[in-house]
Amino acid sequence: AQSVTQLDSQVPVFEEAPVELRCNYSSSVSVYLFWYVQYPNQGLQLLLKYLSGSTLVKGINGFEAEFNKSQTSFHLRKPSVHISDTAEYFCAVSDLRDSNYQLIWGAGTKLIIKP
Amino acid sequence: DTAVSQTPKYLVTQMGNDKSIKCEQNLGHDTMYWYKQDSKKFLKIMFSYNNKELIINETVPNRFSPKSPDKAHLNLHINSLELGDSAVYFCASRRLDEQYFGPGTRLTVT
Numbered sequence: 582a583q584s585v586t587q588l589d590s591q592v593p594v595f596e597e598a599p600v601e602l603r604c605n606y607s608s609s610v611s612v613y614l615f616w617y618v619q620y621p622n623q624g625l626q627l628l629l630k631y632l633s634g635s636t637l638v639k640g641i642n643g644f645e646a647e648f649n650k651s652q653t654s655f656h657l658r659k660p661s662v663h664i665s666d667t668a669e670y671f672c673a674v675s676d677l678r679d680s681n682y683q684l685i686w687g688a689g690t691k692l693i694i695k696p
Numbered sequence: 697d698t699a700v701s702q703t704p705k706y707l708v709t710q711m712g713n714d715k716s717i718k719c720e721q722n723l724g725h726d727t728m729y730w731y732k733q734d735s736k737k738f739l740k741i742m743f744s745y746n747n748k749e750l751i752i753n754e755t756v757p758n759r760f761s762p763k764s765p766d767k768a769h770l771n772l773h774i775n776s777l778e779l780g781d782s783a784v785y786f787c788a789s790r791r792l793d794e795q796y797f798g799p800g801t802r803l804t805v806t
Contacts, residue, residue, distance in 0.1 A: 613793055615793075617795075619737075622800075623799060623800070624700070624786055624788075624797035624798050624799045624800050625739075625786070625788075625795075625797040626796075626797065627794055627795070630793065630794070632793065669737055671739065675793065681727075681744065681746075681751055681752065682790060682792070682793050683741070683744070683752060684741070684795065686738075686739045686740075688736075688737070688738055689737045689738070689739070691737075
């Protein structure tokens with residue numbers, strides 16, 4: 582069964598510094614990959630997704646992620662973070678064979694921006 | 697013009713009570729979900745409906761019963777509430793590969 586591992590439960594980083602949030606998935610079958618963001622006391626919203634094509638995907642708010650099939654990873658990056666990026670970030674995977682697009686979720690990474 | 701709305705936003709109740717959470721989406725999507733998010737932010741799918749038909753029913757106690765009167769609404773009824781039911785419950789709808797989440801309902805059972 583598919584699983585998603587977010588290696589860091591919390592990532593503290595100084596404002597304007599770069600950040601990388603790590604995500605690995607278990608299966609080598611073809612998948613769709615997603616990053617969702619949850620701001621404090623809000624629901625989740627889609628940050629970016631990889632379906633096919635270019636392995637470097639750009640999303641909202643200056644975030645990008647790179648799909649690496651050989652390492653089964655989909656790490657999220659931002660070159661310069663702002664205080665407004667403080668949130669919980671979730672990586673999720675969907676099996677291409679699943680017509681219901683059921684998402685398998687990681688445990689989340691809390692991004693803490695230090696002033 | 698809220699896309700996915702939930703009511704109530706907060707729900708505080710005592711053990712043993714029965715409560716309902718309502719969800720409505722105005723996006724025209726066919727598929728809707730209920731998720732439970734625990735205190736550690738772990739997100740777990742509970743149910744999924746497609747055009748009022750149940751398609752995903754994860755291991756959830758029978759005390760939880762979803763109801764979809766039409767494809768724009770998916771309500772969650774919980775019987776005999778327990779302390780462990782305290783969590784944030786999210787409704788979501790889906791178009792193709794993207795899910796759209798409601799703001800959540802924070803349920804506190806005392």
